[in-house]
Amino acid sequence: MSVSPVPTAGSSAENLLTSPPTAAGTSGAAGTGVSAAAGAGAGGATAPVAGSLPCSVTKALVTNCQKCHGAQLVGGAPMSLLTYADFKKMAVTKPALTVQALALMRLNDAAAPMPPGGMISAEHKKTLTDWLSAGAPTAATGDTCTVAPGDTADTDYKSGLTAKPGETCYNLLNHNAQTPGDTTPYSVATGEHYEQFYSKVPWPAGMVATRFGSKLDNIAVLHHWLLFSSAKALTLDGTHETVSGSQIGDTARLLAGWAVGGDNVTLPDDMGLELPASGLLNLQWHFYNQGTTSAMDASMVQICTVPAAMKKNIVSMTWLGTENLSLPSHQTATASGTCLNDSNAPITIWAFWPHMHKLGRRMTSAIKRSNGMLETVFDKAFDFNHQVHYPQQLKLMPGDTITSTCTFNNTTDKGVPFGESTDTEMCYQFTFAWPAHSLENHASSLIGASNTCW
Numbered sequence: 001m002s003v004s005p006v007p008t009a010g011s012s013a014e015n016l017l018t019s020p021p022t023a024a025g026t027s028g029a030a031g032t033g034v035s036a037a038a039g040a041g042a043g044g045a046t047a048p049v050a051g052s053l054p055c056s057v058t059k060a061l062v063t064n065c066q067k068c069h070g071a072q073l074v075g076g077a078p079m080s081l082l083t084y085a086d087f088k089k090m091a092v093t094k095p096a097l098t099v100q101a102l103a104l105m106r107l108n109d110a111a112a113p114m115p116p117g118g119m120i121s122a123e124h125k126k127t128l129t130d131w132l133s134a135g136a137p138t139a140a141t142g143d144t145c146t147v148a149p150g151d152t153a154d155t156d157y158k159s160g161l162t163a164k165p166g167e168t169c170y171n172l173l174n175h176n177a178q179t180p181g182d183t184t185p186y187s188v189a190t191g192e193h194y195e196q197f198y199s200k201v202p203w204p205a206g207m208v209a210t211r212f213g214s215k216l217d218n219i220a221v222l223h224h225w226l227l228f229s230s231a232k233a234l235t236l237d238g239t240h241e242t243v244s245g246s247q248i249g250d251t252a253r254l255l256a257g258w259a260v261g262g263d264n265v266t267l268p269d270d271m272g273l274e275l276p277a278s279g280l281l282n283l284q285w286h287f288y289n290q291g292t293t294s295a296m297d298a299s300m301v302q303i304c305t306v307p308a309a310m311k312k313n314i315v316s317m318t319w320l321g322t323e324n325l326s327l328p329s330h331q332t333a334t335a336s337g338t339c340l341n342d343s344n345a346p347i348t349i350w351a352f353w354p355h356m357h358k359l360g361r362r363m364t365s366a367i368k369r370s371n372g373m374l375e376t377v378f379d380k381a382f383d384f385n386h387q388v389h390y391p392q393q394l395k396l397m398p399g400d401t402i403t404s405t406c407t408f409n410n411t412t413d414k415g416v417p418f419g420e421s422t423d424t425e426m427c428y429q430f431t432f433a434w435p436a437h438s439l440e441n442h443a444s445s446l447i448g449a450s451n452t453c454w
């Protein structure tokens, strides 16, 4: 979509959106309903704030913010960031601050960055920081833009994954009845809750995943999902239940996941991700319905597979970190665990996926080379509500160790131990690496283990 040159003064975006198209003076733009094209003229006399976003700012917002802060608010984002006027309002949660002031703080907030996880290019971060630091001025005359607010590239979430030649993709659908094969949309109650959908492993033995992702239906009520293998009885196939928190459940293993703003995950061509051969899957959705009535959702999680023999390198997920943690009340604390490459071959790490609970703030991983050199290979803010995969290839040579350190801020009045419910804490740095299982320390999983390598 192209947008006309932006005038220096005119009706505010909000005014434009509710006015007849003729109220905007700039030809060709009014009909788009696009705020950056707000027209010049006296039509905006009643507007509280007049101005337009510079094009560079619009582009940075489209790419980094509007997936959540769009016309439709997603995943608990409190306000839209679509127009110039949006930045001049007072913040929803901190009414003493303007949105522009809070945006500047959150963009550069190491502990709770925006976008969540700090996933923004240095260039876009600078564009936004410079503009906000300058007091978020209106666009210069003639600042034109081919990108319009709301033009987020992220619309393919509705189309989902389509099998490529040789692949078979499996859909795990959200549904309402307690029976296998049911396709009635799931009725999402108002407020927030976790629902676990159980199904038998649908793929035959000997398959690996090439990609996983989601086909999202009612994006306004979705927050995140985690897919686990489960040791529960196969008779649960087709049923679902509400659970109180994000419990992983006995001997469950995390296979895949997604959170609002996240993307589908594709493994590099030479790699396939190990999958359980049989048994039960537990798909745990976190729903967040901010409406006043229940909403229907028919989203699905998708796993695309090929026979393991088609892939050169089989990747398995290893849980690095520690289960030996105890967080004192009202304090920041760290916990860490170390794993060794005790094989005689290099281990290739393809991606990291940090996992803590609500008090988790940061994950770092450092490799100690066998010659004593220390390299920090991962250092990211953590946000429970936005758990992100970080593709990152690196090699752990024989004799190298990798230490993963979680930082927590226990803001509660109680000491918090390790545990599975979201009121307790975890410290896992999930790694995807090959050869499969080579990073494991061959000790059986012990709750309370100081170094988890399993």
Ligand code: HEC
Pocket: 061, 064, 065, 066, 067, 068, 069, 074, 075, 076, 077, 078, 081, 091, 092, 093, 094, 099, 102, 103, 104, 106, 107, 112, 114, 115, 116, 120, 128, 260, 261, 262, 386
């Ligand atoms: C993946 C979704 C997502 C993306 C992308 C995102 N945000 Fe947010 N944002 C949220 C959520 C959820 C909240 C509320 C929870 C919180 O404050 O952490 C929030 C809160 C905020 C707040 C605080 C508002 C208040 O009233 O407290 C600001 C400011 C903000 N975001 C700015 C931005 C900016 C600027 C960008 C882009 C550079 C961005 N966000 C990208 C989801 C997102």
